[in-house]
Ligand code: KG4
């Protein structure tokens with residue numbers, strides 16, 4: 001039997017310190033995620049300096065735990081893959097330095113992975129039989145991108161947000177509503193009890209030909225609604241507000257994702273990133289895609305938010321292509337998809 005390709009993945013781009021061991025690109029032997037959410041919650045968002053310090057404190061034990069849980073020895077590893085951008089530069093540097101140190105001491109190939117690419121590859125982790133071409137809607141706290149994938153590593157950006165990312169809009173509205181951080185899952189949960197048609201919110205760029213998004217107008221509209229109600233001393237219908245806001249985000253995301261599939265003549269649409277866990281998005285996309293004969297896919301929630309198994313998976317396909325990085329690899333805060341240069 002051919003030997004397995006075993007990759008150690010490392011992810012520290014934002015507020016999750018994560019390490020994972022994945023065999024042959026899909027067999028998750030371990031996926032340790034140490035979330036800093038409780039630390040950042042009191043600030044209502046991620047504080048970059050604190051995130052970097054926490055990563056430094058945690059990274060060695062998280063990697064050790066991932067190796068132990070996987071039951072593999074360092075000598076069993078084939079390569080080390082690490083997120084080197086985009087993200088918070090101080091946070092990224094912790095993962096990159098650790099991965100470089102391991103690759104150097106163990107004499108293993110180093111693989112630099114783009115964070116967006118790794119979110120996309122969570123789909124291959126969940127479904128290694130996924131076939132190209134596909135359109136992927138990447139929706140996270142930092143990004144809202146529509147990407148066309150023709151083959152492994154072959155990306156074309158079709159559209160992106162011109163202002164706020166979808167997750168960012170969820171988080172800011174949730175914060176103003178007093179729901180807490182991160183807001184996306186809380187709005188999602190609350191919206192189940194609300195009426196999505198109760199409050200009319202704008203669907204920006206919905207009818208326009210562009211595959212770009214814009215969520216700042218919607219966010220402001222929700223914040224204005226809240227302020228007006230509070231100024232008048234009226235009780236805010238929290239569940240209706242959550243449901244109506246979420247529906248406005250979902251309508252635009254679904255419409256554009258299906259328009260992108262049509263434009264590229266693609267029959268499969270996949271979701272990636274933290275917001276891909278949103279129940280309304282999954283439900284609406286499933287319904288509309290069925291009507292249009294499009295197949296959809298999305299990873300389980302634990303693989304949608306930041307985790308190192310997706311990094312190891314993306315690293316596996318890069319390793320197969322011989323796409324390894326030199327030990328001079330550096331963190332690149334604004335790294336663009338498909339434009340990686342070491
Ligand atoms: O991908 P991710 O873990 O980190 C980034 O790369 O940004 O995404 C985090 C984002 C946060 O904005 C969070 O509120 C959002 O994903 N999120 C959700 C849901 N779960 C996480 N947004 C809406 N509905 C959810 N169920």
Ligand code: ZN
Pocket residue numbers: 115119140141273274305306
């Ligand atoms: Zn992410």
